[in-house]
Amino acid sequence: MIKVTIWNEFRHEQEIPAIAAIYPKGIHGQLAEALAAEDLEIRTATLDQPEHGLTDEVLQSTDVLVWWGHCAHALVRDDIVEKVHQRILEGMGLIVLHSGHFSKIFKRVTGCTCSLKWREAGEKCRLWNIAPTHPITQGIGEYFELPHEEMYGERFDIPEDGKVIFIGWFEGGNVFRSGVTFERGYGKVFYFQPGHESYPTYYDANVIKVIGNAIRWARPVFFRAHSAPNSPALEEIRSVDTAPHAAVLQNADGTNR
Numbered sequence: 001m002i003k004v005t006i007w008n009e010f011r012h013e014q015e016i017p018a019i020a021a022i023y024p025k026g027i028h029g030q031l032a033e034a035l036a037a038e039d040l041e042i043r044t045a046t047l048d049q050p051e052h053g054l055t056d057e058v059l060q061s062t063d064v065l066v067w068w069g070h071c072a073h074a075l076v077r078d079d080i081v082e083k084v085h086q087r088i089l090e091g092m093g094l095i096v097l098h099s100g101h102f103s104k105i106f107k108r109v110t111g112c113t114c115s116l117k118w119r120e121a122g123e124k125c126r127l128w129n130i131a132p133t134h135p136i137t138q139g140i141g142e143y144f145e146l147p148h149e150e151m152y153g154e155r156f157d158i159p160e161d162g163k164v165i166f167i168g169w170f171e172g173g174n175v176f177r178s179g180v181t182f183e184r185g186y187g188k189v190f191y192f193q194p195g196h197e198s199y200p201t202y203y204d205a206n207v208i209k210v211i212g213n214a215i216r217w218a219r220p221v222f223f224r225a226h227s228a229p230n231s232p233a234l235e236e237i238r239s240v241d242t243a244p245h246a247a248v249l250q251n252a253d254g255t256n257r
């Protein structure tokens with residue numbers, strides 16, 4: 001079983017009736033329901049729960065964390081972001097959805113501003129599958145379309161080591177790296193663009209398929225704490241430089257050390 005925690009800031013659904021009508025159980029509730037499968041043990045967590053629902057116990061028993069946030073990124077506690085980051089470096093998978101591109105945790109794992117262009121015009125979006133052999137695109141055709149999405153466009157400020165899985169095209173003319181994977185420490189990270197709160201995107205079968213595939217791809221191979229051990233040589237080192245210039249290092253005050 002893969003232990004999945006779906007995190008949602010859960011503000012729009014409580015504050016805006018039109019969005020509550022689309023996601024009466026919250027985006028997290030819809031994702032949990034749509035992703036339900038025999039190999040997944042799914043629970044949810046939200047911003048307003050104690051410790052945002054991400055206690056040490058929850059993080060220690062999460063294989064893959066799914067993240068949706070938008071208007072309340074700044075309210076996520078830095079010490080909890082730090083714990084999530086450490087857990088990713090140790091092996092936990094992270095799936096960042098839509099406006100999660102500006103979350104503290106995605107900025108942390110990418111080291112970038114994660115800025116992008118956007119436009120809310122309800123336009124058509126076509127996602128091209130450019131990595132057909134990748135585990136995340138299995139069961140997805142050459143492309144799929146969403147009738148209405150918020151436009152996210154380039155330039156998307158993310159690191160160049162991201163592997164692009166989907167390229168998004170928008171009716172208004174923009175393109176976007178809509179699905180990108182990263183590896184950080186022992187953890188795998190996937191960013192996926194669809195999911196604006198005012199459209200029923202998380203009811204779309206292709207979107208759910210991709211997120212489900214990504215969860216299975218990002219499951220940890222193992223968890224391991226990072227350390228920086230001194231490494232004894234495996235063989236005798238015969239070429240050790242014993243000349244004075246190499247052996248004598250000086251302290252700032254001119255004495256040898």
Ligand code: ZN
Nearest residue numbers: 099150196197
């Ligand atoms: Zn949005």
